[in-house]
Amino acid sequence: MDLINRYVYDVTRRLPERQRGEIEKEVRGLVADMLVERYGDRDASKAELEAVLIELGSPASLADNYRGSRRYLIGPDYFDRYVSVLKIVAGAVFLGISVALAVSYAVNPPESLITAFTRYFSSIVGALLQVFAWVTGGFAIAEYNREDAGKAATQETWSVAKLPELPGRAAVIKPIDPLINIGFNVVFIAILNFAPELFGSMSISDGQLSNLVPLFRLDILRSTLPIINVLFALSILKEVGKLYIGKWTMGLALGNIVLNASVLVLVALVFHPGAAIWNPDMMPVLQDIIPRFFVFAYGLGLVVDSIVSFFKAAKSTKSV
Amino acid sequence: MSKTDEVVDGILQELRRGVTILGVLSQLHKPEYGYSLVTVLAEGGLSVDASSLYPLLRRLEAQGLLQSEWDTNEARPRKYYSLSPLGREAYARLCGEWEAIVSAMERFSPVKGEHESGSY
Numbered sequence: 001m002d003l004i005n006r007y008v009y010d011v012t013r014r015l016p017e018r019q020r021g022e023i024e025k026e027v028r029g030l031v032a033d034m035l036v037e038r039y040g041d042r043d044a045s046k047a048e049l050e051a052v053l054i055e056l057g058s059p060a061s062l063a064d065n066y067r068g069s070r071r072y073l074i075g076p077d078y079f080d081r082y083v084s085v086l087k088i089v090a091g092a093v094f095l096g097i098s099v100a101l102a103v104s105y106a107v108n109p110p111e112s113l114i115t116a117f118t119r120y121f122s123s124i125v126g127a128l129l130q131v132f133a134w135v136t137g138g139f140a141i142a143e144y145n146r147e148d149a150g151k152a153a154t155q156e157t158w159s160v161a162k163l164p165e166l167p168g169r170a171a172v173i174k175p176i177d178p179l180i181n182i183g184f185n186v187v188f189i190a191i192l193n194f195a196p197e198l199f200g201s202m203s204i205s206d207g208q209l210s211n212l213v214p215l216f217r218l219d220i221l222r223s224t225l226p227i228i229n230v231l232f233a234l235s236i237l238k239e240v241g242k243l244y245i246g247k248w249t250m251g252l253a254l255g256n257i258v259l260n261a262s263v264l265v266l267v268a269l270v271f272h273p274g275a276a277i278w279n280p281d282m283m284p285v286l287q288d289i290i291p292r293f294f295v296f297a298y299g300l301g302l303v304v305d306s307i308v309s310f311f312k313a314a315k316s317t318k319s320v
Numbered sequence: 321m322s323k324t325d326e327v328v329d330g331i332l333q334e335l336r337r338g339v340t341i342l343g344v345l346s347q348l349h350k351p352e353y354g355y356s357l358v359t360v361l362a363e364g365g366l367s368v369d370a371s372s373l374y375p376l377l378r379r380l381e382a383q384g385l386l387q388s389e390w391d392t393n394e395a396r397p398r399k400y401y402s403l404s405p406l407g408r409e410a411y412a413r414l415c416g417e418w419e420a421i422v423s424a425m426e427r428f429s430p431v432k433g434e435h436e437s438g439s440y
Contacts, residue, residue: 023378025390025397025399026354026374026378026399027374028396029353029355029396029397029398030354030355030370030374032396033353033354033355033396034355037355037359056370056371057369057371061371062371062375065371065374065375065376066375066378068375068379
């Protein structure tokens with residue numbers, strides 16, 4: 001009897017909880033019926049029971065049969081795209097961190113080779129784990145919400161008109177593009193988080209280069225870092241979206257515009273001229289010019305990017 | 321297992337999957353419990369593993385083709401399945417489709433006649 005209990009437990013533990021009770025009763029009934037058919041009403045020996053369970057097959061395969069369709073965290077539909085996005089994002093982050101740390105080491109030489117390597121490897125490992133977690137999480141959500149091909153087909157009839165247009169050459173997003181952008185974003189995130197004093201202006205006094213005057217007030221920068229990191233995260237998210245879709249579509253272009261607009265708002269909030277984050281110790285001339293230039297350049301870049309993406313998308317959807 | 325065996329086994333499995341459903345539906349005009357159905361089908365020449373029949377019955381019930389009832393009067397509680405009204409209708413239509421398939425295959429290859437290509 002103990003053997004049956006263990007068998008039933010091993011089957012049901014693999015199944016959704018609300019089906020367990022009934023399936024347990026079914027499997028117990030089935031084993032009992034098989035025993036009666038083979039050995040009549042007498043109590044079966046342990047070996048006989050074993051033979052019956054062997055015939056029924058492994059608990060894993062019986063549970064598989066009960067489950068019917070398989071459930072995936074990331075199913076065959078998405079898996080190849082998942083792997084390629086993961087590779088590219090991981091590559092970009094790897095490059096970005098390498099560059100950022102190389103820059104910071106060049107400016108602030110580390111105490112020893114060992115500390116330099118330890119910091120490098122721990123940063124890389126930490127960042128790659130983040131990449132893995134976020135990309136996997138994103139695809140898992142996509143898989144969870146995936147339309148079942150069979151179900152969708154019955155709901156609306158498919159027609160050839162629904163075939164997507166071939167993207168025009170201009171609309172194709174080459175993976176190198178997002179890769180470089182993600183790399184840059186990571187370099188900036190890394191420097192801002194680990195060595196913000198690197199952003200600064202030199203001044204010349206007595207014919208000698210004096211110390212760097214930081215652009216930012218480091219205390220304010222530190223307290224604003226979460227917002228700034230969100231900003232970078234949004235940009236990286238955008239690049240991942242471009243990688244994932246692979247061509248400019250209207251939806252992607254509109255999403256791009258919305259993201260760019262929110263980035264612009266955040267930039268203006270944190271970095272507008274006169275904002276607390278700018279270091280008042282900068283030379284007076286720079287104090288006015290740098291913030292203006294910064295916001296203007298950033299804004300112009302975002303606007304140009306939005307317009308270009310919009311036209312690329314419009315071009316690719318128009319050519320029917 | 322040779323390559324041919326493997327391929328044939330795979331195709332056979334797919335073929336059986338559909339035929340088993342037809343076989344099950346054909347026997348459920350009156351209520352049967354799982355294991356009795358295994359026996360009935362095996363006696364008729366359609367052998368089905370209990371480990372795939374029990375889950376199949378649940379799936380057909382979920383699709384609305386079968387209805388079930390637990391009989392707790394006997395020593396062991398047993399779940400009896402029978403065709404639902406939807407199942408009856410579906411079975412009648414499937415029988416028509418099945419006949420069409422069989423007659424098509426009879427035209428293509430001499431199913432009942434002599435095997436021209438020999439047996440393997």
